[in-house]
Amino acid sequence: MLAYILRRLWLGLVTVVAISIVSFVIIQLPPGDFVDAYISNLSASGSMVSQQEAQSLRQQYGLDRPVWVQYGKWMTKVIQGDFGMSMEWGRPVTEVIGDRLWLTIVVSIAAIILTWGIALPIGIFSAVRQYSIPDYAFTFVGFAGLAVPNFLLALIIMYFGFTLFDLKIGGLFSAEYQLAPWSYGKVGDLIAHLPLPALVLSLAGTAQLIRIMRANLLDELRRPYVTTARARGLAEWRVVLKYPVRAALNPFASTIGYLLPFVVSGSIVVSLVLSLPTVGPLLLRALIAQDMFLAGTIVLLLGVLTVIGTFLSDLILMWIDPRIRAGMHE
C-alpha cells in the first residue's frame, strides 16, 4: 500500500515538472512577447515607445535571453516561493492573484455543492422511475441544460433580472463593499451575491451529472445483487440506496481530479459575463497581454491541482472500493 502511494507521488512530481515546461513553452508560442503587446497597446492609445525603451524593458524582464534560461530562472524562483512580477500589473503575481483565489474557491465550491445536491437525487429518481413522466421531464430539462451555453444563460438571467426585477446582477459584491477591507458586512454581502453565480455555474454540470448518475444507476439496478437484496426482504428504498446507488457513486470519486482545477479557475466565460472577481478572467487577460509570469503561474497552479486532484481520487477510490484495496495486496 505504501509503495503504491509513494509510486503515485513520484509520478505526480514528474508530471508537475512536465506540466511546468509545457505550460511555459505554450505561453511563449504566440509570436511576440509582453513588450510587443505592451507597445501595440500604447500605440493604440497614441503614444510611442522608442526602440531603446523596448530593449531596456526586455532586458529588465529577461525576455532577451534564450527560452530555457528564462524557464530556469523562473523555476528557481518558483521553488523559493517567488512567482515573479506580473508585467502588466507591475506587482508580484501572488498579490495579483491574492483574494481572487479565495473568491474563486468559494464560488466554485458553492457551485459544486449545488450541482451534486441537485443532480444526484434527481439522477437516482430518474433511474428508479425510468420512463415515468417525471423522468421524461428531467431528461428534457437535462438536455436543455446541456445544450444552452452557460454564458448565454447568465446573460438571459441578467437581462430578466434587470428588466423584470430591477436587479443589477453580476459581481460578488455591492459597490460599497467592492474595495472595502474584509468585514462581517462584506462577508454577508458576498453570501447575498453568491447564489446566482453558483446556480449559473452549476447548471451545465447538473444536467450532465443527472445523465451520468441515471445511466450508472440503470446499469447497476439490473444486476443480480439487487434482486438478491430484495429477496432477503429489504425495503425497496434501502435496497436501492445501499447497493446500486453505492456502486453507481463509485465512478464519481475519479472525477474529483478534474474538479479541483475547476475550483480554482472557475468557468472563465461565465465569470467574465457575470463580472466575477475570480481567477478565470484574470488568466484570460494575462494570456491576451502575454503577461508571462502571471499566466504561467495560473497555468502551473491548475496543472499542479489536476495532479493533486488525481492523486486524491486514487486515494479515495482506494478507500471506498474494496476491490482496488484487494488488488493491491496481490
Next chain:
Amino acid sequence: MADPILSVRDLVTYFRPEEGVVRAVDGASFDLYPGGTLGIVGESGCGKSVTARSILRIVDRPGEVESGEILLRRDDGGIVDLAKIDPRRREMRAIRGGDIGYVFQEPMSSLSAFYTIGNQLMEAVRLHRAVTTKEARQRAVELLQLVGIPRPEQRVDAYSFELSGGLRQRVMIALALAAEPRILIADEPTTALDVTTQAQILDLIRRIQDERRLAVILITHDMGVIAEMADTVAVMYLGKVVESGPVDAIFHAPRHPYTQALLRSIPSVLAEPRSRLATIAGSIPHPYARPEGCPFHPRCARSIAGVCDRTVPVVTKLDERHEVRCVLYGRPAEAAE
C-alpha cells in the same frame, strides 16, 4: 399426506413491454409439502425462474403477477395468498427471507462487492430478528459454519470477490437461511459451478434440508439433478406445467411427449457408442410468437393435426399424484362440444 406448505394454483405472470405481451408463466400449478423437494424442470425460457420469483413477488418490471393463487401455509395453520399482497408491503417483505429463502443462479454477481459478506449476512439476520449487532455477527459466523465455510470467524470479514464460486454459492445459501425460513427456493443453484462443486452444493442443500425439515423448490434444466434431489417433479413448458408427479413416475413412466423427449436427451453411459444423442426437434418459440393450441405441438412427434394446434389441453389426473396436460390422455374440455 400432510397439507402442502405452499400451493401454487393457475399462476399467471405476464411481462408487458411496449412491444407486446410475454406470457412467461401461463397457468402454472404445483404443491410443495413440508420437508419435501419439488423439482421444477424445463428448457431455458420456459418460465421456471419467473415462477419462482413470482412466489416472492420480485419479478422485475414490466413483469406482473396477473392472476392465480400462491397459498402459503403459516405455522399457526393460517393461509396467506401471496398473489394478493401488495409486493411492496411490509407483510410481503417479512415473507421474503423470513418464510421463504431464495438462492440465485449467479453466485458471482449476486453479492455486492462493496460490503463484506458479514455485513450482508448481518443485514439479513437483523431484518427478521430483533438482535444486537454483536448477536447478528455471531449468527453470521454460525451461518457460515453451517454451510461449511472453513474459518468462518475470518471469512465473515471477507468480500465476495475474495471467495471462489463454490464458496460464494455457500454464502448465498447462508444468506437465504439467515432468518430460518421454512421454504428454500434454489434457482439453478449449481448451473454456474463446476461439476465437483455442483455435487458439494447439492449435498449441502440436502444436509441442511434434513437438519431443518426445510421444504425445497429446486429449479434446474438438469434431469440428473432432479433424479438425485427431488421427490416430486413439475415439468414446465412455455409457462405451463405439462406433467407433474412423483420422481419415480416421471422417470420410469413419463407420459407427456415433452417429458419423454427431455428424458431421451439425457446422455447415458449405457448408450450405444457413436450413436447420436437424441435432441428435441426445433427450439422454444419466440416469446411473441406463441403457438396456438398446445404450446408444444410444433415440436411434438405425436401431435395430432386439427386437435393439438386448435385446443389447449387440460390437466388429466392419471393417479393420485401423477398429472399430465396432453390430449393423448383425455379429451380436452374445449373440444368436447
